[in-house]
Amino acid sequence: MEFEVTEEDARIAWLAALAIAIHVLEANLPSPLPGVKPGLANVVTLAVLHWYGFGVAAWVSVLRVVGGGLLGGTFLSPGFFLSLSGAIASLCMLRLATAIPGLSSIGYGVLAALAHMAGQFALAYWVLLPHPGLLRLLPVLMTAALVFGFSGGIIARAMVGEMDRAQA
Amino acid sequence: MTVADRWVVGAALALVAWLYVWSWGGSLGSDAGGSDAAGVVAEVVVAGLPGETIDLGRDGEVEVQGRMGPSRLLVQDGRVRFTASPCRNKQCIRSGWLAHEGDFAACLPNGVAVEVLGPERGLDAINY
Numbered sequence: 001m002e003f004e005v006t007e008e009d010a011r012i013a014w015l016a017a018l019a020i021a022i023h024v025l026e027a028n029l030p031s032p033l034p035g036v037k038p039g040l041a042n043v044v045t046l047a048v049l050h051w052y053g054f055g056v057a058a059w060v061s062v063l064r065v066v067g068g069g070l071l072g073g074t075f076l077s078p079g080f081f082l083s084l085s086g087a088i089a090s091l092c093m094l095r096l097a098t099a100i101p102g103l104s105s106i107g108y109g110v111l112a113a114l115a116h117m118a119g120q121f122a123l124a125y126w127v128l129l130p131h132p133g134l135l136r137l138l139p140v141l142m143t144a145a146l147v148f149g150f151s152g153g154i155i156a157r158a159m160v161g162e163m164d165r166a167q168a
Numbered sequence: 169m170t171v172a173d174r175w176v177v178g179a180a181l182a183l184v185a186w187l188y189v190w191s192w193g194g195s196l197g198s199d200a201g202g203s204d205a206a207g208v209v210a211e212v213v214v215a216g217l218p219g220e221t222i223d224l225g226r227d228g229e230v231e232v233q234g235r236m237g238p239s240r241l242l243v244q245d246g247r248v249r250f251t252a253s254p255c256r257n258k259q260c261i262r263s264g265w266l267a268h269e270g271d272f273a274a275c276l277p278n279g280v281a282v283e284v285l286g287p288e289r290g291l292d293a294i295n296y
Binding site: 100101102103104106107110111114129135136138139142143146149150153 | 169170171172173175176177180181183184187188191192294
C-alpha cells in the first residue's frame with residue numbers, strides 16, 4: 001500500500017516536528033506549579049493558524065501532543081491526558097475564535113491559553129483529583145495562563161510579522 | 169494589538185478577577201471556620217476498644233483514658249488536637265491541630281489515636 005503525500009501533509013509534518021521539539025525542550029523546564037508551562041509550543045500553533053488556517057493548526061497541535069508524549073516518555077500517562085485535554089479545549093476555542101473578526105495572534109493566544117488551562121483543569125478536577133481544595137488553585141493557574149497566553153501571542157505575532165515581511 | 173484583542177484581553181482579565189472572588193471569596197466556604205464545622209466529626213480510638221466519635225462543631229475538652237493515663241483533647245473552631253498526654257515524647261501534642269478530613273494524630277505509648285472523619289476520604293499524598 002502506498003500513500004500519496006500531499007504538499008500539505010509534508011507541511012504539517014515539518015511544523016509538527018518543530019512544535020514537538022519545542023514541546024520536549026519545554027517539558028524539561030522546571031515549573032513551580034504542576035500544569036504551569038510557558039506554552040511556547042503553542043506559539044507554533046498560533047503561527048500556523050495565521051498562515052495555514054485552523055485545519056493545519058489542529059493537526060499540528062494534536063500531533064505535537066502525541067509526538068511529545070512518545071518522545072518524553074509520558075504517552076498515555078496522566079500528564080499526557082492533561083496535555084491532550086488542554087490541546088483539544090484550546091482547539092475548540094480557536095475554532096470558535098476564528099469567527100471573531102479582527103483578532104490577531106495576541107487575542108488567539110490568550111483565548112487558547114485560557115481554554116487549554118480550563119480543559120486541563122476540568123480533567124484534573126473531575127477525573128484525576130476530585131478535591132475541592134483544587135478549586136482554590138484555579139485562579140492562580142488561570143492567571144498564569146493569561147500571562148503566558150498573552151506573551152506567547154506577542155511572540156507569535158512578532159514572528160508572523162517578521163516572516164511575512166521577509167517573504168514580501 | 170487590535171481592538172478585538174483588547175476586548176478579549178479585557179474579558180480575560182475580568183474572568184480571572186472573578187475567579188479569585190469566586191474561589192477565594194468565601195462562596196466555597198473557608199477551611200477552618202466554626203460555621204462549616206457542623207457535622208464534621210473526629211474518631212477517637214483507644215487501643216483495644218471500639219472507637220467513638222466526637223463532634224468538632226462543639227468547642228470543648230475531652231479526656232480519654234489510655235493505657236498509661238488520661239490524654240486530653242481540645243476541640244476548637246472545628247479542629248481537634250492533643251493538649252496533654254502522659255507519654256514521654258509528646259509526638260501527639262506536636263502533631264498540632266487536625267482540621268481536615270483524614271488528618272490523624274496518635275499517642276502510641278498511651279494507645280490513643282484521633283482521626284478527622286468526613287463524607288469522602290481524601291488522598292494521603294500526591295506525587296507528580
